[in-house]
Amino acid sequence: LEVDLIIEGCKLKQKDAQEALVRKFGPTLLAVCSRYCYDSNLAYDALQECFINVFKYIDTYKSKGSFEGWMRKIAVRTSLAIIKKYKPFSFIEDNKKIKFNNSSKIPEAYEQIAIDEIHYFLQQLPPSLRVVFNMYVIEGFNHIEIGEMLNITDSSSRANLTRARAKLMKLINKEALKTNTSVSLKIHTDL
Amino acid sequence: MKYHEFENRIYKSLKDETEEFDANQFMLDIKKRKKNRSVLIWFWPIGFILAITLTAFNYDGFYTFSQNNTIDNSDLNTIRIMDAEYMISDLTEDETAFDLQILNENMSKKNIKNEGFMIENQEPDINVHYDVLKNQQHDFEDEVISYNQTKVQSKNQSLDQSVNQSLNHNIDALVPVVELDKTSTLPLKLEQGNILFESYFNNKIGCPDFSNPDKSAGLEVIVDAGVFHTIKELTNISGESNALTRLYFWWSKLL
Numbered sequence: 001l002e003v004d005l006i007i008e009g010c011k012l013k014q015k016d017a018q019e020a021l022v023r024k025f026g027p028t029l030l031a032v033c034s035r036y037c038y039d040s041n042l043a044y045d046a047l048q049e050c051f052i053n054v055f056k057y058i059d060t061y062k063s064k065g066s067f068e069g070w071m072r073k074i075a076v077r078t079s080l081a082i083i084k085k086y087k088p089f090s091f092i093e094d095n096k097k098i099k100f101n102n103s104s105k106i107p108e109a110y111e112q113i114a115i116d117e118i119h120y121f122l123q124q125l126p127p128s129l130r131v132v133f134n135m136y137v138i139e140g141f142n143h144i145e146i147g148e149m150l151n152i153t154d155s156s157s158r159a160n161l162t163r164a165r166a167k168l169m170k171l172i173n174k175e176a177l178k179t180n181t182s183v184s185l186k187i188h189t190d191l
Numbered sequence: 192m193k194y195h196e197f198e199n200r201i202y203k204s205l206k207d208e209t210e211e212f213d214a215n216q217f218m219l220d221i222k223k224r225k226k227n228r229s230v231l232i233w234f235w236p237i238g239f240i241l242a243i244t245l246t247a248f249n250y251d252g253f254y255t256f257s258q259n260n261t262i263d264n265s266d267l268n269t270i271r272i273m274d275a276e277y278m279i280s281d282l283t284e285d286e287t288a289f290d291l292q293i294l295n296e297n298m299s300k301k302n303i304k305n306e307g308f309m310i311e312n313q314e315p316d317i318n319v320h321y322d323v324l325k326n327q328q329h330d331f332e333d334e335v336i337s338y339n340q341t342k343v344q345s346k347n348q349s350l351d352q353s354v355n356q357s358l359n360h361n362i363d364a365l366v367p368v369v370e371l372d373k374t375s376t377l378p379l380k381l382e383q384g385n386i387l388f389e390s391y392f393n394n395k396i397g398c399p400d401f402s403n404p405d406k407s408a409g410l411e412v413i414v415d416a417g418v419f420h421t422i423k424e425l426t427n428i429s430g431e432s433n434a435l436t437r438l439y440f441w442w443s444k445l446l
Contacts, residue, residue: 023214026217027211027212028209034210035205035208043210048217048221051217104193108192110197137201138201138206
């Protein structure tokens with residue numbers, strides 16, 4: 001009900017309602033923007049654009065589906081526009097099939113992975129792979145939607161997701177190996 | 192743990208992730224951004240109108256025109272080159288029948304505005320066609336009668352003489368320029384190659400002092416020179432004959 005009141009207020013261009021909307025959803029949307037931009041200034045810019053668009057197009061929201069989902073979609077689109085502008089990246093369209101097994105085992109050390117560690121790994125992915133990974137895994141877009149938003153084919157989106165997964169797995173294994181080596185070295189020196 | 196479970200964990204961790212920020216400052220920043228944006232939105236139409244206006248003003252001063260017979264086909268379809276003012280200072284009583292030949296000679300001698308207006312190759316044998324609005328002659332005659340009954344005869348004589356001369360020079364007609372105490376316009380068109388001149392002769396000052404040839408006769412000649420066909424060589428035009436100029440042409444037509 002509270003959100004409905006805020007939405008109604010925003011439709012009437014009430015400043016209080018707009019501020020309430022920012023306070024309520026701002027932190028979540030800033031996290032969304034940060035995941036795509038990986039630069040606090042760009043993320044803040046994207047968030048501003050996002051809210052400007054939300055205020056502008058709130059009349060078009062027909063109360064079908066989650067309001068937060070609608071705003072998240074806007075946040076993703078504005079973040080993509082910002083990174084395309086300031087940190088352009090391109091997708092490599094090749095037909096090379098990458099094998100990736102969804103049942104591969106994750107090293108034990110990363111079974112209870114912290115948010116910071118997730119960001120650490122995601123940040124190391126190339127932007128094109130990271131964007132597709134974020135859109136598919138976290139936002140829940142399907143490949144057709146991703147293809148439309150990124151102006152690529154859905155098969156290219158699939159290929160990029162597979163690459164992202166493979167790369168992520170590789171990074172985690174590499175990091176685990178490093179940790180194991182340092183742990184074993186530590187044990188060895190202690191002994 | 193298998194990879195898909197791991198990915199599920201990533202989803203759960205990041206889905207509800209939040210990042211704190213100063214909402215008050217954010218609202219202020221949004222307001223600023225909106226303001227900047229509205230300025231930018233208004234800037235373009237204002238800038239566009241300003242550009243058109245500037246082009247319109249600069250149009251008068253910047254374009255100089257020098258044409259010769261080599262002007263021919265090019266990509267330019269339409270340019271309007273200048274509105275020039277020219278005071279005919281050596282108009283004497285005998286030349287009340289305004290002779291285009293004299294106009295052209297004067298133009299070739301003198302600069303119009305500070306940029307210069309030159310018409311070359313004005314010998315009678317070049318292919319010059321003067322298209323005068325014939326009905327203006329009747330107005331002229333009426334005006335002359337009302338101006339000075341005593342001079343009507345001589346003026347008409349000089350007109351006839353000039354017409355005869357002009358016909359000999361392959362000029363269709365001559366336009367006398369007299370109208371008193373008010374601004375009059377006697378539009379005439381002349382065409383040379385692809386260039387169409389539209390000239391307006393205004394008597395702004397009043398009675399031309401025909402008795403004193405050294406004094407300005409008070410005639411203002413405004414010349415619109417327009418190239419309405421394609422041009423191959425237009426090398427002596429200073430300034431820009433760009434899209435804005437063309438746009439100005441259509442703009443001025445609309446106004």
